[in-house]
Amino acid sequence: MATDIDSELGWLRALVEQIRDHAIFMIGPDGRNRTWNEGVHRVLGYTQAEFLGQHASELFTPEDRAAGVPERELAFAAEHGSASDERWLVRKDKTRFWASGMTTRIDDARGDLMGFAKIFRDLTVERQFQDALRGSEERYRLATRAAHEAIWDRDLNTSTIQWSDNFEQLFGYPPDEVGLEVVWWEERIHPEDRVRVTEGLRMAVETGEPRWEADYRFRHRSGRSAMVEDRAYIMRSTDGTPLRMLGAMAEVTERRRTEDALRHAQRLEALGRLAGGVAHELNNMLTTIMGNTEYLDKNLPSGDERRQFTRSVLYAAERSAKLTRQLLAFARRQMTQPVQLDMNSLVRELEPILQPLLGDTIALNLRLAPQLGPVMVDRTQVEQIVVNLLLNARDAMPEGGRVTIESQPARFDNSTQGDHPAPIEPGDYVLLTVSDTGIGMDASTLERAFEPFFTTKPVGQGTGLGLAAVYGAVKQQGGYVWAYSEPGHGTVIKVYLRQGQPASSSLLP
Numbered sequence: 001m002a003t004d005i006d007s008e009l010g011w012l013r014a015l016v017e018q019i020r021d022h023a024i025f026m027i028g029p030d031g032r033n034r035t036w037n038e039g040v041h042r043v044l045g046y047t048q049a050e051f052l053g054q055h056a057s058e059l060f061t062p063e064d065r066a067a068g069v070p071e072r073e074l075a076f077a078a079e080h081g082s083a084s085d086e087r088w089l090v091r092k093d094k095t096r097f098w099a100s101g102m103t104t105r106i107d108d109a110r111g112d113l114m115g116f117a118k119i120f121r122d123l124t125v126e127r128q129f130q131d132a133l134r135g136s137e138e139r140y141r142l143a144t145r146a147a148h149e150a151i152w153d154r155d156l157n158t159s160t161i162q163w164s165d166n167f168e169q170l171f172g173y174p175p176d177e178v179g180l181e182v183v184w185w186e187e188r189i190h191p192e193d194r195v196r197v198t199e200g201l202r203m204a205v206e207t208g209e210p211r212w213e214a215d216y217r218f219r220h221r222s223g224r225s226a227m228v229e230d231r232a233y234i235m236r237s238t239d240g241t242p243l244r245m246l247g248a249m250a251e252v253t254e255r256r257r258t259e260d261a262l263r264h265a266q267r268l269e270a271l272g273r274l275a276g277g278v279a280h281e282l283n284n285m286l287t288t289i290m291g292n293t294e295y296l297d298k299n300l301p302s303g304d305e306r307r308q309f310t311r312s313v314l315y316a317a318e319r320s321a322k323l324t325r326q327l328l329a330f331a332r333r334q335m336t337q338p339v340q341l342d343m344n345s346l347v348r349e350l351e352p353i354l355q356p357l358l359g360d361t362i363a364l365n366l367r368l369a370p371q372l373g374p375v376m377v378d379r380t381q382v383e384q385i386v387v388n389l390l391l392n393a394r395d396a397m398p399e400g401g402r403v404t405i406e407s408q409p410a411r412f413d414n415s416t417q418g419d420h421p422a423p424i425e426p427g428d429y430v431l432l433t434v435s436d437t438g439i440g441m442d443a444s445t446l447e448r449a450f451e452p453f454f455t456t457k458p459v460g461q462g463t464g465l466g467l468a469a470v471y472g473a474v475k476q477q478g479g480y481v482w483a484y485s486e487p488g489h490g491t492v493i494k495v496y497l498r499q500g501q502p503a504s505s506s507l508l509p
């Protein structure tokens with residue numbers, strides 16, 4: 001029996017002595033080290049000879065020693081049975097390390113204090129690792145906060161999503177409103193895009209794609225629809241099982257709007273070149289037709305019945321000429337003579353011919369700004385702009401209504417751009433607004449309204465060149481024109497014309 005206990009003690013002793021990554025030793029009631037193990041050497045650097053008999057408080061930092069920490073720790077362990085702590089300790093070579101340790105009171109068979117067992121471990125590496133982790137997490141958080149993309153991490157097993165901190169800043173949802181479940185995100189996708197997006201994602205995951213991406217509309221907390229680009233990587237285990245998706249979702253509403261505006265402008269540009277060429281040729285031919293017909297007409301004896309033929313040719317030629325004028329305006333190929341003009345006086349001068357165009361059921365309001373800079377424009381072109389806009393307003397109000405022509409100065413620089421569909425060149429402008437209380441336009445009409453030959457009017461009533469001509473004339477002047485409308489809520493056309501002084505040459509006598 002005794003041999004058994006002896007050998008058991010021998011085993012235990014061997015075990016303790018051989019443990020290398022924990023310093024394990026006994027301290028006597030006097031606070032001096034009584035035993036040593038391999039761990040003491042590895043963690044603290046002391047040989048057995050150096051360590052035995054040394055005061056255990058040597059392991060504490062001078063600050064802790066001065067503050068009485070070693071004594072307090074022993075007193076605590078003596079009273080409560082044990083004390084555990086994490087703190088800086090000092091090795092033999094005076095370097096410090098972060099230690100996690102425990103001090104346990106050991107009693108003899110009679111229950112009297114025999115000493116303390118101390119066991120501790122060097123946590124420096126773990127601590128450095130944790131610090132580094134905390135640091136990189138912090139950097140990651142800061143980086144995502146500055147980014148224009150919300151970063152998300154989706155667990156494909158639990159169907160939950162974690163969003164980066166900037167999600168609130170980008171899409172308005174405070175953290176406590178963000179649901180962790182995938183459905184929370186799905187519910188905020190525009191209903192028309194939802195199936196396409198969720199099915200596309202499911203397919204990408206199932207077919208083993210490494211990536212997934214989709215463009216869709218996502219509901220901002222304010223209720224508005226944000227156009228987003230969402231891109232993600234799909235992470236799989238070595239056997240291909242999908243585990244997680246790591247994605248970035250960015251709002252691109254602004255960019256899309258600018259791109260759309262650009263595409264729109266480019267389309268009109270291309271149409272303009274085509275229309276311009278045709279109109280130019282037509283115009284030349286019309287000049288010949290009209291010249292010769294007028295000659296014939298003049299030379300027919302009065303009362304000649306053939307005159308009705310020359311007259312009808314002239315009438316048709318006249319209408320064609322008007323059409324080519326609109327086309328040339330759209331193509332920016334009108335001959336222009338810009339002069340310095342005050343828009344207010346021009347509108348007032350036009351008023352007597354505008355009211356009859358509108359008829360009795362439509363009221364004309366003028367709201368002219370008292371202070372307005374001069375614009376350099378071709379008078380005929382501005383008249384063409386105003387008349388075309390007024391005719392459209394009239395046609396939109398068969399039951400009557402009100403047209404308002406408003407003028408006001410506008411200044412843009414790089415920082416103040418207003419909420420236009422496209423950026424505006426910095427400078428001073430005169431804004432001419434023509435608004436009506438008519439039927440308005442739906443989105444698809446609005447989209448194409450400035451295209452030549454686009455009309456919603458019955459055959460014979462509209463050629464679809466009015467707004468095209470306005471567009472060309474405004475562009476030729478270096479200005480901008482935009483239409484705002486909703487079905488049933490009238491239409492607002494905003495024309496920005498560049499303010500300007502006459503070129504220096506025209507100042508000469």
Ligand SMILES: Nc1ncnc2c1ncn2[C@@H]1O[C@H](COP(=O)(O)OP(=O)(O)OP(=O)(O)O)[C@@H](O)[C@H]1O
Binds near residue numbers: 465
């Ligand atoms: N003020 C407005 N209210 C409602 N719809 C408008 C208005 N202005 C233009 N539109 C829409 O835009 C289309 C194109 O207008 P545009 O002036 O270019 O051609 P049109 O008026 O149809 O024909 P045209 O001016 O050549 O006689 C119109 O057919 C109409 O559908």
Ligand SMILES: [Mg+2]
Binds near residue numbers: 388392462465466467
């Ligand atoms: Mg028109």
